[in-house]
Amino acid sequence: MSKNINSNDNIAITRPNLTVVGVGASAGGLEALQSMLSNLPTDTNMAFVVAQHLSPSYKSMMVDLLEKGCTIPITSAVDNEVLEPNHAYICPPNFNIEITSGDRISLISYPETRRTPRPSVDMLFESIASVKGESAIGIVLSGTGTDGSRGIRAIKGENGFGIVQDPKDAKYDGMPNSAINSGNVDLIVQSTEIGTELKNIMHFPRRRSVDNENAISRETYNGIINILKKQCKVDFTLYKENTIVRRIDRRMTSLRIHDTKVYLEHLTEHPEEVSLLFNDMLIGVTSFFRDARAFDSLDRELSHYIQNKESKELRIWCVGCSTGEEPYSIAIILSQILGERISDYKIQIFATDIDKNAIEFARNAIYPESALQNLPKAIRDKFFLVNDDQFELTKAIKSHVIFSVHDINNDPPFLRLDLITCRNLMIYFTVELQRQILPTFHYALNPKGILMLGQSESIGVFQEQYRPLSKTNKIYEALFVGKKLPPERKSTNIKKKALDYKEQSVQESPRRTKLNEEFSNIISSTLKEFVLPNAMLVNENQDIIFTEGENKLLIRPSGLPTNNIFKNLHPQLSIDLRSAFHQLQSGKDIANTGFQSFNLDGKDVWVKLILISIKREGPVGSLILIFSQIEEPVNIPVLTKDSHDSTNQAVLVEQQRLLLKTKEQLQNVIEELLTRRQ
Template identity: 35%
Template structure:
């Protein structure tokens, strides 16, 4: 029977939980776990990830619980997707990144993140396993698990859950990981879809998401027609197991995962690939088995089993009774061992000692081999209490091993529950998370089988997502929430006539009704005869193990055995009466070691003050069929002396009588010495036993100390991982701050603005190089009061008082200073920290000389323009380079020159160079060099198109008050 132990399946497991409202599609949720070295892996992952990939990402790194995480801020630089620190009840949306906060455990239920305070000690936390298991439970086939760089094994069980739920699992290539512990652990466990470098994972996720969206729109029957049925036929041919009656959605999802493994997108191509490579069929068969389970899965269900169900089932169990349990589809055995632990605890609590027989079966031989070994990874500590770990498990290097006392309770077997006969006369049948993957036909076949296997009032336990279907007449509910039922047996039950399949061949011979009635009667007479013969003719006997410990007593053995003095014992040698110990010990040794029987050995045994001749027989017998176990059958029988036997008269000489007396005395002495030696040997054995117990106690103490050291080591390792993560975050932050500092330095230096930072006491914090234009500052002045520094201008001395006023009133101050022919704009503002705290003042010095000159020049131009426009005579304004700045209307009219052609040109170039007059050049050069004005300078010149003109010129050189900007004003009087 295919095992479908899907990890953490909830009642709503077959329903989609996350729907994109725009596309109305279910989108996968990706859980990413990392530890040491994970920051670099996260950044590399999201640098290569498309922001519109259509997936949601939840990051679970190992964080220091006492340190504020900067991971959100750091990762936001690597992706355009919003990076959010998760909060309780946050609804997961596509194309977003969520990060677990420090000192929190996180799960996901119905698509919402659930945060809680950790309940386990720091070093034993497995946050990645916890989240991935909840993700598998909540999202099932839409879950994706990724394990990146880190130490330890956190995440391995989480991937096991995701893989069992039908999701995909990706692991970073160990060679590319900074720390390969977590990736290597996951790969060795075997629950991995692909092993890739981090940079290649987004592409693989994108391909998987596209395949998911396409396949989710195709009808299941269409898929089946196009290849699924072909694949199932090949599986049946190659492996001998038929999956056609299993839920097609589950089968298809597992097939798709194998297709993704081989980068195959067409199901028909995969069908041909399966035919060409039969080994792939066996791998697919293993995938369909889904060997995933855990200890005490669904804790509340096991609490009901522990507190309500098992105490009632075991209430009247005697030491000779058997408690029978069957766990079909047991996977790797965790559920069977969980029930064994509960029964062991119950027997200790109630002081009962009944026999427990737990049969755990599965179709997967590898899973059965794992279950028989009973060795599980370290991570199971999150499913078991520390007390149960200590009591029922042994800590080993690779994990925890179930102790022999629990392993002996469980028998594991390979079985197909659909075809093979069931185990019967059961007190408890636990079949959890198996039938949800079976079709309705198989479920209807299993329920009557389970009912037949249970005793009257036996208990059936299934998972919360399963039920008994329409078979309500066969079972009555004990717990409807956790799907625990009691079997109802009566004559009207269908299983009273139920035929259980069997592999024993049958014949076509039919018995007559008379033979059918006669056969039970013959069996009864044979049983009565056997018992009577045993009672009246069989010798008194005991059934023992190879060491002589009595297991069963037949007949009256009081004449041969009696309770020994001291601590109660059931060892037949210690209970033997006087005269029998030596020969009995030798006979048992011969039978157990050499397999040599002792038959009818006569000896004198002291009974009731006299001696009786007893015949002793000791044989070795074997019981069982598979691994035959050896036992001893010890029989006692009196030897009867005929009453008519004539006693021989012994006539002995006195010397012979004396010799016989001496021999008898010697024999008695030897017997006494031998008895003393036996007692001394027994005392020595007791001392050795006591010493062995003390050594065992010391060993347990050393083991306990070793476990404490291992726990301390795990805690230190966890702290070290968190410190590495914090160190990576701080290193990244330092790199960012260094870049920001370089950027700020270049920014301040490129602005040519002098800046002085002062603290609340007006002490110099720092300054830019442009600040030395106002204050004579050197690097060693940092930390000194600004008032101690001499300024270049006396006007700057008042800035100290202004800075004090700004610090007191928080009102910015602004002024202009004229320093060394330069104009400086001074601003004083409060220094505010990022949390709006006033921590000093900032003085900035901006050179505004160019702005002042520009303003002054514009002022002069405006003045000249006004003058020019109000004068009636022709007028022109030139700069020092003889370029025309302005002309008036009279000049345009008189000399036929347009304003557009004149502005910006030299005066000598106006009107096709008609103003290139030597006398005018001489006038202007003289004006610039020797005087500020020239009056009535007469020029005679022939102007083309105007004629000969006599012009009287007046010239003035203008200088502004603020800056020496020279302008020349020319007026013309035409005669």
């Protein structure tokens, strides 16, 4: 969750002089712009900068067409011009447009041979976010494609606002829907209503510090944190309070709620708002080779480290990876360092974040051109494949990175690491949490392993555990004296959960009969609906806690007794079962493995597992019900000698589907397996 926020948490109550509103549009954008600009209040004290996709060879009449109904002065943007409040500026053809320090316009020419949309809405939004911070607003109007979605994330990451034209109101809903699906939008309104919403935002009293008289009460704050913890399974208790309050303020502003107690009640009554607030907490800003000087220094230190490393295994952990640019940057560095020797090395870059949506985006490794704008052409050409306006990393780079949802506050660390990067994440944490995490990193690193932090972060009091390799770029070497011992950490949710379960198991052992009856009732009630035999109940730790029927797919492994489903199930089903588990963890309620050909007790059969997620409270927590469907060939259409008989191709179709599914999900399954290996 690499972020970029202002390190000064106690910001003055006075409002910045100028709020800059970036407006992005493409196909159908002229109509949307006319509707928006003709309904703008004349006293918002905002400057509007418009990036409308235009043909490079087309002489634009945008200003002439828009100024007729516009309520404020509107002009064609001029390079180095200073923005004025209550004015609108239109980017001319053949240029990208950005905002620089001092609220100045920067026009950037580009080759006419490029076929990607211009001007780039993402580039405009990202520049406004960088310069204006909380005084940045991004508006996405009608258009096709995804331009603007990345920029909205950047604006939200700086605590600005994201507004999108209602897709039903847009002539083309591609850009609005893409921005909405990114989860980074505060308001979805018709184009005629945007002006009113902007004025509401300006007049809404947003808190700038938790110490002022309007600060949120301790009881209300804790109530909000507890709701997030219960529904989203993430504890924000040790996150910096000012950061959390800003996120709460933004959600309150979008809902026009003035009282934090009323907002707490709203959270209690609307679970969907909890998800929206949680998503706001996670928004981060990152980029490829962010802070080039720091990555140049990392390149040098990694080169030296690899030269002195005896083994040809490299294990790296990128903490708070957000949308994946940082771990992929490290993979590119390793490729450049090792060159042709890279095939001799086993490289594992564990990239983790608590944002499931960001992880899914990162796994795809597909980025808009705006994400690559600062990359040298040589790196673009070598490590990216171009597909219209999208850029995909090569398989050689993607294969080194393993993504996983992981909470550094609660989940155990990866071990035997050569490098840990944790940049611009600890600035969100209290000193108490920072002092728990840094010893954990130290324990996870190999002797002389490297730790890289963000520019606003340091190792604090842990001078004896780390030696600076580059003070300027916050790169450190792990020092070890004597025996390596795990750090002493305060009890976390994970530890407490394990302890509670153990205690409850002991206390409830006299009630095993009652629990058995409850488990049997759960299975029986579900069986009535699905009418399938051979069922198993599996807990959150993937241990079998109850079975019904004589399941021929279960085996008793040699060695110490274990109830782990993967140790007790026929090994031929392991890969597909892990894939099905991953589907449930991704939010599905039901998953299956697809039919496979088996030989059981000397007979050829077809086997499929059906998994059903059961969400419940209680001592054993949520469960997974697994049915084993075993069918003889006579009950399933089989291939016949008559190749023209398409009705008997069911097995072939099923196997082809299963193969395709396996190929698509194999990377996710491998990542899930590797992240559990310590």
